[in-house]
Amino acid sequence: MTPASDQNAALLARIGIDRIRAQETARRRRAFRRALPFLAPATLFVVVFLLLPVGYNVWLSFTRWQRFQGWDEFAGLANYFRLAGNPFFGRALANTAMWVGASIVFPIAIGLALAMFFRRMPGQEMFKTVIFLPRILAPTAVGVMWFYVYAPDGLLNRGLSLFTDEPVRIGWLFSEATITPAMIATFVWQTCGLVMVLLLLGLAAIPRDPLEAARIDGATPLQIFRHITLPLLAPTLVMVTILSVLAGFTVFDLIWVMGSSYPQQRTLSLAVFMYFEAFQKSGWAFGAAVAVVIGLVVLVVTWAQTVWQARVERRLR
Amino acid sequence: MAVDLSTLDIDAIIRAEARSRRRGAWKIGLGVLLSLVWVVPFWFLFLTIFKSTEEYAAGNPLALPQGVAPFLDNVRRAWELGGMGQAMLNSALYGTVGAGAAVFIAAMAAFALSRLDLPRRDAWFLLIFAGTVFPFQMYLIPLFFGYQWAGLLNSRVGMCLFYTAICIPFPVLVLRTYMNGLSREMDEAARMDGAREFTVFFRVVLPNVTGPMAAVFLLQFTWIWNDLLFSTILANRPETRSIMNALLVFQGSYSQQGPNIVMTGALLASIPTVVLFFLLRRRFMEGLRVS
Numbered sequence: 001m002t003p004a005s006d007q008n009a010a011l012l013a014r015i016g017i018d019r020i021r022a023q024e025t026a027r028r029r030r031a032f033r034r035a036l037p038f039l040a041p042a043t044l045f046v047v048v049f050l051l052l053p054v055g056y057n058v059w060l061s062f063t064r065w066q067r068f069q070g071w072d073e074f075a076g077l078a079n080y081f082r083l084a085g086n087p088f089f090g091r092a093l094a095n096t097a098m099w100v101g102a103s104i105v106f107p108i109a110i111g112l113a114l115a116m117f118f119r120r121m122p123g124q125e126m127f128k129t130v131i132f133l134p135r136i137l138a139p140t141a142v143g144v145m146w147f148y149v150y151a152p153d154g155l156l157n158r159g160l161s162l163f164t165d166e167p168v169r170i171g172w173l174f175s176e177a178t179i180t181p182a183m184i185a186t187f188v189w190q191t192c193g194l195v196m197v198l199l200l201l202g203l204a205a206i207p208r209d210p211l212e213a214a215r216i217d218g219a220t221p222l223q224i225f226r227h228i229t230l231p232l233l234a235p236t237l238v239m240v241t242i243l244s245v246l247a248g249f250t251v252f253d254l255i256w257v258m259g260s261s262y263p264q265q266r267t268l269s270l271a272v273f274m275y276f277e278a279f280q281k282s283g284w285a286f287g288a289a290v291a292v293v294i295g296l297v298v299l300v301v302t303w304a305q306t307v308w309q310a311r312v313e314r315r316l317r
Numbered sequence: 318m319a320v321d322l323s324t325l326d327i328d329a330i331i332r333a334e335a336r337s338r339r340r341g342a343w344k345i346g347l348g349v350l351l352s353l354v355w356v357v358p359f360w361f362l363f364l365t366i367f368k369s370t371e372e373y374a375a376g377n378p379l380a381l382p383q384g385v386a387p388f389l390d391n392v393r394r395a396w397e398l399g400g401m402g403q404a405m406l407n408s409a410l411y412g413t414v415g416a417g418a419a420v421f422i423a424a425m426a427a428f429a430l431s432r433l434d435l436p437r438r439d440a441w442f443l444l445i446f447a448g449t450v451f452p453f454q455m456y457l458i459p460l461f462f463g464y465q466w467a468g469l470l471n472s473r474v475g476m477c478l479f480y481t482a483i484c485i486p487f488p489v490l491v492l493r494t495y496m497n498g499l500s501r502e503m504d505e506a507a508r509m510d511g512a513r514e515f516t517v518f519f520r521v522v523l524p525n526v527t528g529p530m531a532a533v534f535l536l537q538f539t540w541i542w543n544d545l546l547f548s549t550i551l552a553n554r555p556e557t558r559s560i561m562n563a564l565l566v567f568q569g570s571y572s573q574q575g576p577n578i579v580m581t582g583a584l585l586a587s588i589p590t591v592v593l594f595f596l597l598r599r600r601f602m603e604g605l606r607v608s
Contacts, residue, residue, distance in 0.1 A: 047444075
C-alpha cells in the first residue's frame, strides 16, 4: 500500500465513514418505510391495472395467440408484417392521418380566432360558455345528436334543400368521401371551446407592456399580433396543439357512435380498426400489434412535445 | 391637472367615441351570430325532444313542435326501452367510487411524493405518471383477458377497480404540485408534537387541499360518466353497463323508434354532468387551469 492511500484510509477511519454510510442507509430505509403506506395503494393500482397490461399487450403482439386455442407460439414480427399488408389497415391509417391533420389545423385556427375575437368583448362570459357548451357533453351524446344532423332526412340535408330545387338526400355518414370530414366537423365543433378557453388563459398571462409599447410606436394590430402576441403565446400554442393532436389521433367514441351504420367501420381510424380486429374478429395478437403501433405514435408525439416545448420556452427567455 | 378645453377637438373625440361604440356593437352582433351557429345542433335537439315520431318524420327538423305533450312520452320510452335508470345508477356508482377512491389514494401518494423525505422520489413519481402516457388501446386486450381470468368481467367491483386505477395518475400530478406549495412549518410543528405521519396527512395537509381535490374529483367523475370504451369492453350487460354504453346500445337497436326518442335518451344521459358543470363551473375551470 502506498503511503498516500494509507493516510486516506486512516483519515476515513477517523471520520468513521463506514458508520456514516450505514447510518445514511438506515435513515433512507426508515424514510422509505414511513412513506410506503402512502405510496403503496397508488403504485399497486397503476402497476396492476395499467402498466402490467401494457407490458402484456406488447408481449402478446409478438405471439400467435388465438382465443379458445390457448397459447400458441412466439411469432416474432409476423403480426406486424401482416399489418403492413392489410388493406383495411392502410385505409385506417390514411383516415387517421386525416384526423391528425385536421386536428392540428382547425381547432387551433378557429380556437385562436375565437379567442382573439372574444378577448375584450363585453358579455364575454356568456359567449365563452356557449362555445364551450359542446365540450361538456359526452362524445357519445354528441355523436348521437350529430348522427341525426347528418341523416339522409336530417337537419343538414333539410338546410341544404332550402337552396336547391330538389330535396337534398346525401348520406353523409354512408359514403367514404364524406364520412370522415363530417365526423371531423363534429369533432372541431366540440373541441374549439376548450382550445379557445386554454388560449384565453394564455393570452391573459401575456404582459401588457410590450403591447403598449408597440402600439405607441405605431404598430398595426396585425403587426402586434404577428410579432408580439403570437411569439409570447407560443408555449400555450404548443401545448394546445399537442393536446389536440393526441385527441384527434386516439378519437374513438365519436367514430364508434357516428360510424355505427357505416359498413366498413374498421377503416375509419386505427383505434376502431384495433377494436374491430380484436373484439369482433378475435384476432387478439393482431389487435395487440395495432395497439402497439398506436402506442408508439403517441410516445413519439409526447416526446416531440417535450423537446418542442423546451425549445420554445428557451427561446422566450 | 387642469385641461384647457379650447385646445381639445371635442367633436373629434365624440366622433371617435361613437365610432368605437359602433365597432363594439358590430362585434357583439358578429359574436351573437357565431354563438347562434354554434347552438343550432342544441336547438335541433331541444326541438326534437318535444316531437312525436310522426311529427318528426313529417316536418322540418327546425319547425317548432306542436306541443310539449310528447316530451313525457319520449322520456318514458327512452327510460324504459333504453334501460337508462339502471345504467345511470351504475355510472353514478362508478363515478363516485372510482373518482372518490382515486382522488383519495392520489392525495396519499402526493403526500409521500411531496412532503416526506422519500428516496428516489422522481422515479416513484414517473412510475405512477407512466399510467397516463399510453393510449387506452394498449390496455384493452390484456384487461379483457385479465378480467375474464379473475371473474371480474361484467361486475361492478371490476369496473370500480379499473376506474379508480385510471383516475389516479392525473390527480397525483395536480395534488403534488399543490402540496409542494404548502408551507412545511406546520408539518414540522405537528411532528415535533409527536404526531404520526397519518395524523400529519389527515389533520394538517388534507384540510389545505380540499379545493384542488374537489376540482380533480369533478373532472374525473365527468370522465368516468362519459366513458364509453371501457364499459363496452369490460361490462357489456344490461345490469352493469354504464350510461354511455346504454345510450349507444339504445341508438343501435332502437333507431327505428325514431330520432326523437334516441335524442331524448342522449339528453337524459347528459343532464347530470351538464348540471354539475353549471353548478360548479368555477371549480371546473380551476381543474382545467391546473391541468
